[in-house]
Amino acid sequence: MPGFADAHPTPPKHGVPEREAPEREAPKHEVPEREDPHYTGHRDRLRQRFLSSGGGGLQDYELLELLLFPLIPRRDVKPLAKDLIREFGSLWGTLNAAPERLRRAFNFSDTVIAALTAVGAAGLRASRQQVLMRPVLAGWDAIVDYCQSAMAHETTEQVRLLFLDRNNRLIAEEVQQRGTIDHTAVYPREIVRRALELGAHAIILVHNHPTGDSTPSRDDITMTKEIARAVQALGMVLHDHLIIGRGQVASFKALGLL
Secondary structure (H helix, E strand, O other): OOOOHHHOOOOOHHHOOOOOOOOOOOOOOOOOOOOOOOHHHHHHHHHHHHHHHOHHHOOHHHHHHHHHOOOOOOOOOHHHHHHHHHHHOOHHHHHOOOHHHHHHHHOOOHHHHHHHHHHHHHHHHHHHHHHHOOOHHHHHHHHHHHHHHHHOOOOOOEEEEEEEOOOOOEEEEEEEEEOOOOOOOOOHHHHHHHHHHHOOOEEEEEEEOOOOOOOOOHHHHHHHHHHHHHHHOOOOEEEEEEEEOOOOEEEOOOOOOO
16 A cells, blocks of 8 residues: 555565675774884983983083983973073072972973972082081181072072171071062161070171172172171171172172271
8 A cells, every 4th residue: 555665674585684794894004113202312321421420521401301301201301401591590590490480481380390499409408518517717618609509599689697606617597688689678786686696706798689790889888887897896706798699709808898
């Protein structure tokens, strides 16, 4: 009857069910062996150079590469190491950079930032321990090196005080004031008060010039004379006032200003 022809489909011939044609197997292609990234060999060679000759045979950016290898395993870090040193001025400047600057400029994770700045903190602590091991005036170069390491890359002025006993050994080292990029307030009475609390016999005054120029200003000279008079009135000595710049240090004693 019209309209019902499709209700009973024609059975397959000979009662054998129809089978779907088998899918054709896709042609096989040779998969090339995966090559290691080009920087893998460079990493191995750099490690061996360091292990055989020490850090003295490597450039600053190469030492920084060694620190970055385990932190950033799947990237060529040589350009990054060079960019970091260019941004922060030196290897030491990179290792002591403010975490926020590292995050903002390079989008580093907290893991990378902590690992890099921990190396800087460890180096600074080791330098300070060298200062503590002997009389300050007998190891003056170590004092200067330590102050440079601690302050040369600060972005604002700070005043640091080194308090010494009668044998010129370091009793305490403290940041007394923090200021702006070109000024920090110093109060002689506060310095004297702290020296008396510690039983100090002598003081070394240190402050930085974030501009990089360590030349003493008129205000620096006037302030130093006021502090010298204040400590001398109580039988103490101001051994020196150091101004830390970028790669340079000015000593008031050496300049005849103290």
